[in-house]
Amino acid sequence: MFVEGGGSVVRSILVVYKKNFEEVHDKALDIVRKELDTVNKISMLDIDYSAREKVERSDFIDRDLVIVLGGDGTLTSIAHSVGSQTMVMGVNSHPRKDDDDGSFGFYMGSDPENFSNDLQSVLSGKAIVNILPRLQAEIVTTSGNKIRCDPALNDLLIANTHQYQPSKYRLKRGADLDCKQYSSGCLFSTFLGQGAWFRHVANIEGNTFALDEVDDHYLFVARDLPRNDRREDGSYWEWTSDTTVLLSDMHRGYVVSDGWDETHFTRGATISVSIDGPKLHLLTFRSTIYDRVVQWIKE
Helix, strand or coil: CEEECCCCCCCEEEEEECCCCCHHHHHHHHHHHHHHHHHHHHHCCEEEEEECCCCCHHHHCCCCEEEEEECHHHHHHHHCCCCCCCEEEEEECCECCCCCCCECCCCCCECCCCHHHHHHHHHCCCCEEEEEEEEEEEEECCCCCEEECCCECCEEEEEECCCCCCEEEEEEECCCEEEEEEECCEEEECCHHHHCCHHHHCCCCCCCECHHHCCCCEEEEECCCCHHHCCCCCCCEEEECCCEEEEECCCEEEEEECCCCEEEEECCCEEEEEEEEEEEEEEECCCCHHHHHHHHECC
16 A cells, blocks of 8 residues: 655654665765755754664654665664654665665665655655555463564564474464474565565466555465475465464474564464554655566556
């Protein structure tokens, strides 16, 4: 879902930047800082800066806008700390169009060349607000404690912490699916996140998805499930809006959101995965985020 010309009044801005001592990122930060300094002389904004490695969850509280300077990895690494009411503007600090070693920047709606104009679009309420769903898992331990993992913009993995050992679990979804599996773990993906990892795990080439489902459905696959166990009943792979429930038969397992933070569980824990995590309000400027993946959408 997206809103053209959406967005709220911007008073407080946090800039999170990639810092790895490469000159290209430092130059991009200098451009962003100078532009914000110019705007601030007129608008009197509250602007703070933090390197990705040093930013804390508390830094995101009460922010109207988070500017992420880097690539997709920078954005996904901090997006789980961003609330559902905060706008996020991705600025690709090293675009691939300028350098073959640069970042593709799928989620990055801006770059240093366009930052000045794009910032004005944000401040005037003319940016495109893409309201993106996120996956989230809830773990219920054998003692009854409930733990929610970080929301995932791209994908979420549930597996044995020892990847050389099988992931054992009971899989349930809806009224009809209930089975036991041995696999390499279960991978879940949002519609937009399928290009990050899912399509390299499951052969879904040629499949397209209805536009009215992309905001409330997600993809599931049991990784490396034995061929004889691969059925077309949703136990191997599925595009669904129903909650997927796993009962762990693993001594140690974990949930990993977007390849970053791990949330651990033990045997007997119940893990429920849904697409009902807090939404992310991502800004783009010349097209919606879905325009970038029209080949995956049904006419």
